[in-house]
Amino acid sequence: MRPARFLRLALVPLSLAVTAPLSAWAQPAPPSRDGAVPPADMDDKPSQPETPAPRSPAATLDKLFERLAAAKTPEEAKGIANLIQRRWARSGSDTADLLMSRAQQAVKAQELPLAIELLDRVIALEPDWAEGWNQRANALFLLGDPIRSLYDISETLKREPRHYGAMMGLGTILRQQGDDKRAMVAYRQVLAIYPELEAVKEAVEALKIEVDGRDA
Numbered sequence: 119m120r121p122a123r124f125l126r127l128a129l130v131p132l133s134l135a136v137t138a139p140l141s142a143w144a145q146p147a148p149p150s151r152d153g154a155v156p157p158a159d160m161d162d163k164p165s166q167p168e169t170p171a172p173r174s175p176a177a178t179l180d181k182l183f184e185r186l187a188a189a190k191t192p193e194e195a196k197g198i199a200n201l202i203q204r205r206w207a208r209s210g211s212d213t214a215d216l217l218m219s220r221a222q223q224a225v226k227a228q229e230l231p232l233a234i235e236l237l238d239r240v241i242a243l244e245p246d247w248a249e250g251w252n253q254r255a256n257a258l259f260l261l262g263d264p265i266r267s268l269y270d271i272s273e274t275l276k277r278e279p280r281h282y283g284a285m286m287g288l289g290t291i292l293r294q295q296g297d298d299k300r301a302m303v304a305y306r307q308v309l310a311i312y313p314e315l316e317a318v319k320e321a322v323e324a325l326k327i328e329v330d331g332r333d334a
Contacts, residue, residue, distance in 0.1 A: 178205065179202065182198055183280055185198045186198045186202065186312055187310075187311065189313070189314050192314045192316050195315070206249045206252075206278070207249060209243075209250070210244070210247075213243060217236050217239050217240045218237075218250065221233045221240065221253060221257070222253070224236060225256070225260065230261045233257045234254060237253055247277070248274045248278035248281055252270070259287060264294070264295070267287065267291060268288070268291055271288050275288075280311050282312045282315065285308045285311075286304075286305075288304045289304035289305045289308070289318075293321075299329050301321075302325050302329045306322065
């Protein structure tokens with residue numbers, strides 16, 4: 119498969135990233151320990167409180183992305199982003215989580231072939247886990263294989279179109295390949311989701327003259 123086709127695959131999911139409405143957070147209820155929002159008092163029976171329905175992981179992520187888009191400072195946004203990344207890091211499989219931990223240790227030790235082998239197993243076990251694909255994309259990029267990395271980025275974004283980390287990786291690879299226009303598209307999609315991400319704001323400013331012209 120030619121590199122150009124990989125670029126098309128990687129760019130397609132960017133149009134799917136949307137920012138959820140913020141109105142639901144106007145009057146938030148205090149969360150319980152498990153993250154569910156307790157219901158308001160509905161009657162005069164305090165001795166038999168109604169158990170709140172658990173929130174699904176997707177619903178929790180939606181709320182966090184709303185908060186991320188509305189964050190007023192980089193520090194506030196970073197705290198919310200950390201919560202999002204913790205949820206992304208949960209595969210639902212103890213085996214896959216253990217393999218992921220070992221793969222991340224291998225990346226830190228610069229044992230990249232080992233990391234990729236471990237991530238191959240993660241993806242085989244949990245093919246719908248976006249973070250497995252994202253981590254392998256990162257390892258492949260560090261290994262010097264941007265084409266395969268682009269493919270894994272596209273697979274990440276198919277599963278989680280709001281994955282700003284994968285979008286940042288896409289922008290970095292496109293910029294290195296001299297495709298500043300598409301890199302700018304990727305970076306601006308990141309900022310639509312995570313407006314206070316300083317590294318990407320700086321990258322956009324650096325590319326403005328080249329992409330938009332001096333009068334932009």
